[in-house]
Amino acid sequence: MTLGKVAITGGHGFLGWHTACRLRALHATDPVRLGRDDFADLDVLATRLADVDAIIHIAGVNRAENDALVEGGNIELAQTLASALATIGKPMDVVFANSVQADLDNAYGRGKAGAAAIVGGAVRAVGGHFADLLLPNLFGEHGRPGYNSFVATFVHEVVAGRTPTVSGDREIPLLHAQDAAEVLISSLGTDVRKVVDAEPVRVGEVLSLLQEFHRLYAERGEIPDISTSMRRNLFNTYRAAAFPDMWPVSPQVHGDNRGDLYETVRAHGGTGMAFMSTTLPGQKRGEHYHLHKVERFFVVKGEAEIELRRLLHDNVVTFRLSGDKPSFVDMPALWVHNIRNVGDTELVTMFWSDQLLDHANPDQFPEAIAQEAIA
Template identity: 80%
Template structure:
């Protein structure tokens, strides 16, 4: 079956498209603003589509009326396109927990659910209305998607955000939201997606702790649970690629050199070493959650990375003459190539113990065909 994602180029849309590709081996149809120009354009874009994840929405605008009406208009356009298709379509709506509140955003989302739900049921399809909490994750837009995105970018830039009205906020990583949306396809349900409540000040403190340890020396902060890993990966995305590569202090005497490769402050971890012959490549994959380090100990290497579903490639040259490392951001395809004339020795470190049944490793080449 073919799945379309409205808002497919936005924050949650990108995460959902990445998850469909990684976990389900599906290439979704990603729909953006141009596809909502009018119902006929959208109906044409939905040709051959069986299922829709409706994520497109308006979070912020010049005034409250624009927020409310913007969400209603997007839903009205989608509803008209579903009716024009004249066949059953299953739809999952990325709604908000605010849909039950009397504010502009909530009213807009609630009205959107009614419009889309009526159109889907009239077509003979199934409609899942998922109420999502506050979302965070890699590559969120500061000042738009969430306070976590704003904090992560500010902290990564060396600035100190302020907290006003500190309180606990239900938070869910975007990959968790994507998993829930995908799982709900084909069902008739209205439910609130579970989240983990964290204080605003607590989130800022965790990000600042990560920055203090990581930004200059690459020390891994305490990662006792999945929330901390997800928040750290959000910070790492905001800091990439500016902070790389890093080189540790080398202690040398008549016996040779000594340097640290990883200093972790808590959580699991696993390290291994590889040799790579001249011209050969390792990697060519990406991760959804794993923190991974490539440390070049000996030889000449080029590390290349490409953000999933994007085209631009970022590359770093590293040499064993100056031992250094780069950490792989989540949802970036990466590889390491021996570009020297002798053996390349690389140490790899990850925060996860290898689980052969669930390795969090998805094959893809950095270079596009």
């Protein structure tokens, strides 16, 4: 799929960030990411949109002090975007990240339905295509607890060692943010209104899985069963919330007259690949990121520095590891990472990932840690 220049409203929020990451990884494009400041001034918004070919409209109001602000906030954002489209006056393809609640009579649903009508009318008036996608409950890495989804709230509580309360356990359709981003991107240039499919999962089951992950991963160092997409996506969501506070981890060392023995990776009911490498002083490996792969770096011998940067962010997290105290760090999905030999001797590192290397689809995208500041 060939894309022109794409803008994302709400581009710095949860789904906006996931969508921008996917555009970079799979379409080699960095979108124009629009935030609150851009919508505060119609002229500024029109200027930033003037040379784009398509817009993914994600910006919205999920929660506010009262229902009127929720409903009115979504309408106001739509009106501002519609005015900008009219000002620009050229055909523009727009995909709207709507909600399944748009068919319900509540403040959020009315606001999203009204926004769809306003933006859709403005797009058709300038001769563009409009896709209205009704998204279910979304979850994924770096969601805000108490705001984006109950999954984000559960993850936050479980990582902190607390047990959230499940009230009214029921089945809820869940969709990972990367899957939502894929649907948004693939719908560019189409005229459609549809409900996006999701996997029904009970609220209590989500909590049980997160508690299972915490027990196996944080308390015992085991990689849990991630044999299904839902398990893997929930596990990556959990790992994002646990990072970087739980790292590095130093396993127990068992020594005798033969030397030292320590367990690096134990896959709990899963499959994976472990491997070793040697790195000469001053040399570096990595400089890439993954969309889904679960990966662990274990320093066995030598002195290493591991750097990680969340994709589309500037701040770098750095860990110093030494073979004198064997330790490991797991690479979160959607974080650029590398490992460098900072010692005077050979560095010996063991690596593990949850999937065998597929040369046709390696889930590995080159990117340097060092970069210019992101606007």
